[in-house]
Amino acid sequence: MSKATLNLNGMTVEFQPGQTILEVARGHGIFTIPTLCYLKDTTATGSCRMCLVEVEKARTLLPACATVVNPGMVIKTESPRIDASRKMVLELLLGSGNHNCLVCEANGECELQALAYRYEVPTPSFANPPGTQYYYEDNNSMIVRDFSKCIMCGRCVRGCNERQVNQAISIGYRGSHNKIVAKADYPYIDSDCVFCGECVQSCPVGALLDKNAMHQGRSWERRHVRTTCPYCGVGCQIDLHVKGGQIVKAMGAQALPNEGRLCVKGRFGLGFVQHPDRLQTPLLRKTKNGELQEATWDEALDFVASRLKEVKEKHGPEKMGGWSSARTTNEENYLLQKLMRAVIGSNHIDHCARL
C-alpha cells in the first residue's frame, strides 16, 4: 500500500496519520508558519490565529497547529490572503495592550515583536483607550506578571496544566474580560502556584518575567551556558544566562530528561552561587583551640599535607577517612577516592548517599 500523501506548497509529501498541518510542514523543512499560542506537548487550541493557512476547498483559512491532515489535501502556507490575515491578527494583538519594546524585558526574544517586524506592522491602528488599567503583580520575589503585555495565547496555562501538571492557573472571566487567573484570581503568592516558572518559560512576550533577571541585561548581551542543575538527582539540563560574570537567570533546556521543565529550586534557587556568604579564602585554626582565621592557599594546603602525613605516621592510614560528595562532579569524586586509596592508603571513603 502506498503511503498517504498530500500537496504542500506544490510538493507532494508523505505524512503520518494524525499529524497536523504544522507538524507535516515542519517535518518537511517549512518553518515559516508563524505561531504564538502553539506549545509543544500540549493541546493545540488554535486560538491566536497566527498560523492560518490556505487549504483548497476549505471555507475559511485553517489553523495549521490544530488541523489534522487528510490524504490529498492541497495546502498553501504563504499567500497574499494569508499575509493579510496575519497582519490583521498582529494589529489586533498589538492594539490589545501596551506593547512598548523600549522598556520591555522581552525585547529581542519576544515572539510578537519578531512577527511585527516580519510582517511590517508598525503601530496599532486600534488601541485600548488611553488610561486603560492593566493588572501588574510584583508582590513575590520570583515572578512578575505584567498583563499590559499579555496576548491571551494561553501558553502559560497549558504549560502549567499539561507540561508540569501543577494546575495552578487557568483562563478566567468571559469574553473581552478574559484574564489568566491563579485560583479565584489571587496573586501567585496566595494561590496554589509552586513557582516552577514554566509559565515564564512558556510566555512568548514580556507578560511573565523572572523578577531577578529584570534590568540585568538584554537577551543579546547574555551568553547561554548549558549545564546540569545542582539540586536533586533528576539532572535537569539548564541554560544559564550569563552577563559580565553574573548569572542572570536559568531556563530549562530542551533536552532529556527535563525537556524544558525546571522546578522552583533549579529556576529560582541559584542565588547561592554568588551569595556574599560564599567562602572567599581558606580558613585556618593555627592553634588547637584558636579561632578560624583567613589564610593563604599555600599556608592552608601545606598545613593539610603536613598534618595528614603526621596522622598517617602516628596512627596509620586505617585511622584516616575521606568523605567525597554527591554535590561535586564525577571527576572530583574519582580523584578523592584515588587520593585516599593510592596516596593515603585507606578505603574509609564514603559520601552522603545514605542521608
Place this chain on the structure above:
Amino acid sequence: MTNSIAELEDADCILVIGSNTNENHPVIAARIKRAARLKNKDLIVIDPRKQDLVKFSRLWLRQTPGTDIAVVNGMMNIIIQEKLYDETYVSERTENFEALKGAVAKYTPDYVEKISGVPADALAAAARMYARAKAGSIVYCMGITQHTVGTDNVKTLANLAMLCGNVGIYAGGVNPLRGQNNVQGACDMGGLPNVFSGYQPVTDANNRKKMEAAWGVKNLPDWVGMTMTDMLPAISKGGIKSLYIIGENPALTDPDSDHAIKAMQQLDLLVVQDIFLTETGKLADVVLPASSFAEKDGTFSNTERRVARVRQAIPPVGQSKPDWKIICEISNRLGYPMNYGSPEEVFEEIRQVTPAYAGISYKRLDAGGLQWPCPNEEHPGTVYLHKDRFAKGLGTFFAIDHKDPAEMPDAEYPLYLTTGRLLYQYHSGTMSRRAPGLAEKAPECQVELSATDAAKYGIAAGDRVKVRTRRGQITAKAQISAKAVPGTVFLPFHFAEASANKLTNAALDPVSKIPEYKVCAVQIEKA
C-alpha cells in the same frame, strides 16, 4: 533507576511508595502526573502522608510508618493466590519462587491490616491494579531506604516487580529516585568504602592489580572501609583520627547530630572543603573554599544513569578553587603528582578503568547526555537495564518478613515522627536558604500535624511546639495540614536552628548502614 525518566509517561501503572515525588523530584512528578492526568494511566500511592500525588492517584494506601514489607508482601500474596503473576517470566528469568510464595502466605489481608492499618479491600485493589498492568513501574525513594529494614524494603519491591514480569521491560522497572545531583556519580566513581569506580570490589586482587597498574602504585589496601555512619561513632573509640570532608554537612544531616558534633571535635585533624562555612566547617582545623557547579567543568550522573556535562559559566568566586584542583594540590604535596590539565583529562582516565563509562567522552556528551552502561564509543547508552537477562543471570526472590522499626511509639513518646524535605528547601539548606524566593516560601521550620492531633494536644496553627525524642528537643511552628494523618508528625531537616536530626534515631540498616530517619517515637507539647 532500572528505567528512564521519560518512560514513566508510558507506564500502564505507576506505584509510588516512599517517595514524596512532587516536592523532592518535581520534574519526575510532572511525568507521573502527565501519565495519570493526561494519559489516563493508573497511579497507586503508598505513603504515610497524604502527599501531593495522592490527588492524582486512583488508590492511596496509608500504611503505618515502617510497615512497607507487610503491605507489599500482602499484595504479592493476593497476586499469587489469584494467579495474577507472570508465570512465564517467573519460570524463565527468576529463582527461589517457592521460598517467596511460602514467606508471603501468612500475609493475608487481615494480618496486613493488623500490622499496617491498610484496609483489606484497598490492598486487594492495589495488588490487582499493579499486577494487571502491562508495564508496571515502581518508583521509590528514601521513604523505603531510610529504615532499619531499608535493604529488605528494597528487596521486597524487587520481588513484586519480578513477580509481575516488570523488570527488563520498557516503562517498567524498579526505580529509586536519587536525592542529590550527583549521588549516582559519587557511587559510580568509587566514593564508597568497598569498591573502586565502576563498582569493582577492592577485595578482589585482580581489581587491585588493575588499579595499581593504572595509578602506578603498589599495595592498595585490600580491606573494606567504613561508611560515614560507621566512621562517626568510630571516632570516640579511636578508630578514626582524621577526616577530610568535601561538600558534606554531617553536623546537620547525621542522625542524632549532637553526638556527631561531639565526635568530630575529638578528631586529630578535620579538613572541610565547601562553598560556605557550614556548621561542620566551624568545627574544622582548616576550611578550604571550593568553587560551585557554575564555576567549573565536569560531569554529573543523574538518577537514570545519564552522564551529563557541567560547564563553567562564571569565574571562581573569591579565591575559591574547583574541588578537583584542590585534591590535586594536596596530592602533589603528599608526594604523589596529580597534574591533570582539565577535568576532561580526569574523565579520560575514568574511562580507561571504568567499563560502564568506557564509551563516554566529553565530545559525545556535547550532543547530549549518555546513560551507562556504555561500553564503547559506538554504543548508544542503555535506556533500561536487565533486558532479556539479569546481570547475574536469574533474578532471585528473597523471602522477607516484617520487622518493627527500632523505636516504636509508647506511652511516653506516643507519636510517630517522620522526616524529609520540602519543595522549597534542600538538604541542610546551605544552598536553598540563600535563595530569596525559596526563603520567602519556606522561611522556617514547621512541624506538620493533623487537625486531630492538634486538637488533642491543644495546639493551634502557628503555635510554637516543643518536639521531643529520647535524643533531643527542638521548637518549631505548628502547621496543621491535610497531608498529616493522626498519630504521625512530620519535620523537614533543612533548618539548623531547629534541626530535625537532633531528634532522629541513629539506628542503622545492618547492610546499607542507612539511618532510620523515617520512623522514631516523639512527644509534642505547646511551647
